[in-house]
Amino acid sequence: MWGIKQAVTYWFRPGYVVTMGTIHKARWLRIKGTQQFLFFSNYDGSWESYLEDFITRAHPGQSAAWSHGVGFPPTRFLIKDGARDGDRFKRWMRRQQVVTRVWYSRFPDLTLKQIHHNAMIEDGLARAANDTDARRWLSHFGSAQREVNELEAHEAQSIVFSGFSRLRRATALLFRLPDDPDGIKMWFDGLLNLPVEMDHGNPPEGRLNFGDVPYDKTALVLGFSLTGPPQGRAGGG
Numbered sequence: 001m002w003g004i005k006q007a008v009t010y011w012f013r014p015g016y017v018v019t020m021g022t023i024h025k026a027r028w029l030r031i032k033g034t035q036q037f038l039f040f041s042n043y044d045g046s047w048e049s050y051l052e053d054f055i056t057r058a059h060p061g062q063s064a065a066w067s068h069g070v071g072f073p074p075t076r077f078l079i080k081d082g083a084r085d086g087d088r089f090k091r092w093m094r095r096q097q098v099v100t101r102v103w104y105s106r107f108p109d110l111t112l113k114q115i116h117h118n119a120m121i122e123d124g125l126a127r128a129a130n131d132t133d134a135r136r137w138l139s140h141f142g143s144a145q146r147e148v149n150e151l152e153a154h155e156a157q158s159i160v161f162s163g164f165s166r167l168r169r170a171t172a173l174l175f176r177l178p179d180d181p182d183g184i185k186m187w188f189d190g191l192l193n194l195p196v197e198m199d200h201g202n203p204p205e206g207r208l209n210f211g212d213v214p215y216d217k218t219a220l221v222l223g224f225s226l227t228g229p230p231q232g233r234a235g236g237g
Contacts, residue, residue: 018058022050024105024112028065037069044111051090059083071095 017023024042031038043050054062063082067075071092075082083089107115117140124137177184 020053020057022053022112042105044113048090051093052086055083055086055089059089062089069096 012018022044024044026041027039029038030036041050059082060079063072063075063084064079066072067078067082069092073082073085073088073092110118121137121140124133124140128134128137177187
């Protein structure tokens with residue numbers, strides 16, 4: 001914990017962890033008289049994209065912080081492997097979570113970037129002294145609020161990891177789900193019974209993941225839709 005504190009305080013730029021500027025507030029503490037750690041975090045975006053940022057950008061730090069936790073993915077030399085196994089890391093995190101009874105956010109509808117822009121607008125209004133300052137101040141206007149159903153840039157990691165550029169070929173399957181809600185539930189219940197908990201040493205061909213670790217040989221992308229794929233046709237001009 002001391003090492004992480006020093007890195008955040010003196011190494012990373014203010015408001016960032018590595019290159020991530022989506023965390024509003026985070027706190028670590030040890031529960032007195034126990035061997036348990038408590039971690040709080042307020043962040044932008046979804047839970048999935050939040051963890052993927054750490055898996056793809058800062059997994060050594062996560063392994064160093066949590067590798068002694070019961071059930072954490074196998075770690076070597078304190079920082080190797082561990083959180084890099086994104087599937088196991090996410091499942092482990094889910095098992096540790098508890099319901100937060102009290103939660104407060106001063107700006108619940110604003111991202112950290114928007115809060116920063118608003119602060120710069122207020123500061124620039126008071127300090128702008130020339131045309132350059134005025135143009136810099138005006139540059140903070142015009143950003144639209146993200147729509148609720150809009151895909152976040154960080155969530156794209158779940159769909160395509162570096163475009164699978166390392167692979168010579170890949171296959172994609174699209175499924176149109178049945179209109180019957182009971183049929184959908186039955187179909188997904190069948191998926192949940194698949195054996196996805198594999199040994200860490202098993203080949204990647206036998207594992208399911210969230211797109212957080214690139215495959216070396218083959219990949220299969222699955223798409224699910226209530227309406228099916230877009231209809232289109234090729235034609236001459």
